[in-house]
Amino acid sequence: MTHRYPRLLDLRVILVFAGLCAAAIPAPAQTPAPAGDQSIAVRYRDAADRLIGAALADSTAYRRLGVMVDTFGNRLSGSVSLERAIDWVLAQMRTDGLEGVRGEPVMVPHWVRGRESAELIRPRSYSLHLLGLGGSVATPAGGITAPVLVVGSFDELTRRAAKAKGKIVLFDFPFDTTASPFAAYGQAVQYRVRGPSAAARVGAKALLIRSVASRSMQSPHTGVTIYDSTVARIPAAALSVEDAELLHRLQDRGETAVVRLAMEASTLPDAPSRNVVAELRGSERPDEVVVVGGHIDSWDVGQGAMDDGGGAFAAWQAVRLMKQLGLRPRRTVRVVLWTNEENGGRGNLGYRDRYAADLERHVLAIESDNGVFAPLGFGVSGSDSAVALASQIGGLLAGIKAGVVERETQGSEADVEPLVDRGVPGMGLKVDASRYFWYHHSAADTFDKIDAGDMARCVAALAVMAYVVADLPEPLPR
Ligand SMILES: [Zn+2]
Secondary structure, X not given: OHHHOHHHHHHHHHXXXXXXXXXHOXXXXXXXXXXXXXXXXXXXXXXXXXXXXXXXXXXXXXXXXHHHHHHHOOOOOOOHHHHHHHHHHHHHHHHOOOEEEEEEEEEEEEEEOOOEEEEEEEOOOEEEOEEEOEOOOOOOOOOEEEEEEEEOOHHHHHXXXXXXXXXXXXXXXXXXXXXXXXXXXXXXXXXXXXXXXXHHHOOOOEEEEEOOOOOOOOOOEOOEOOOOOOOOOOOEEEEOHHHHXXXXXXXXXXXXXXXXXXXXXXXXXXXXXXXXXXXXXXXXXEEEEEEEEEEOOOOOOOOOHHHHHHHHHHHHHHHHHHHHHOOOOOEEEEEEEEOOOOOOOHHHHHHHHHOHHHHHHEEEEEEOOOOOOOEEEEEEEOOHHHHHHHHHHHHHHHHHOOOEEEEOOOOOOOOOHHHHHOOOOEXXXXXXXXXXXXXXXXXXXXXXXXXXXXXXXXXXXHHHHHHHHHHOOOOOOO
């Protein structure tokens, strides 16, 4: 962390930004600092600078992301495009010379959107902008036509429960980013996940939500919904923020809006997919593993470039660069591109179960799934001593402003959570996510939104953290 050795870091930052070879400059002697700090800062400075330099100079991951998303498109679990993209990634990993390149089979849910529409019938005819929620059931063939009841929260629905029977309920819950984008998401997403069953419980025929998004240009945002098995499954979709507010304004003026919702969504039998795995085997303790990864699947709209093609490819590139630079750590670094993060998590559960007997020797699991923006550092799910040690490693990333290491406060990242639950220290790459929820799960999650420089800095941060933890004499404390 910067406050521990500011003089050293200031010098390094100046040198790095001046384009000078920081690695060639001997580290200045330290005034009082714990011996461990000094040894990580000094011992890994050269390797860290080589990884950072290579990450900033090599745009392979960015270019490959463009090829994947333009060639195969989005990658929903069960789709042909996901499996074709996985085949292509595995082939590229073999050309990189990575070791143990393999697809590890896992069965995934297979939900298909089908055609869908929502028409305002009264007070005027108008096509609403919508996306069905992942996992939704279909409407009857002719659709559902009903008056709309707009409520702002679960509490308001409870208060107005008597008015909900036979209606289409719309939750117009705002996305309040005052605390942080992820705090806003954590609140608003409750309506996407639990809204349909809450509405069904009070007799609603269908459920609409205001898209879970921080900015909208009439682009609805999808995402998974989960039915409670004790109530009827009703069709569920997200409206654009603009259209949710339109319906809310009509109600506030005393108008009764009537909508016809038609959805063909269906859930087919589970389909085969794979987690993508490749390694750089450790030189001394190959059975001890640092996992670094993201998810290869995406929603079925846009290109899944932010979520999570870019995050996944940044993790892959981090390991590829170690290989290219001849930086082989003591422990194995394993890149894992999980499948089915978006609508089931079967990839991360499959990984946990496949390696159940090896999790004692999983030293760390790093996830990169918060969008591809300027990296800030890492959130740690683990012991205080793990956070403290990771903070020292973060000091190596201060030159690219990616060195802030903090205890994770929002819960573990989704794909490493099953490992964290079994005692493996977890980390999430933190980025400046102020624009993430403009694009997330929408048609606008496309390659043009990715900044090549930001992606390179994400690669650098992942590479330095994964490499140093994999090479330390002692495992990261649990
Ligand atoms: Zn994601």
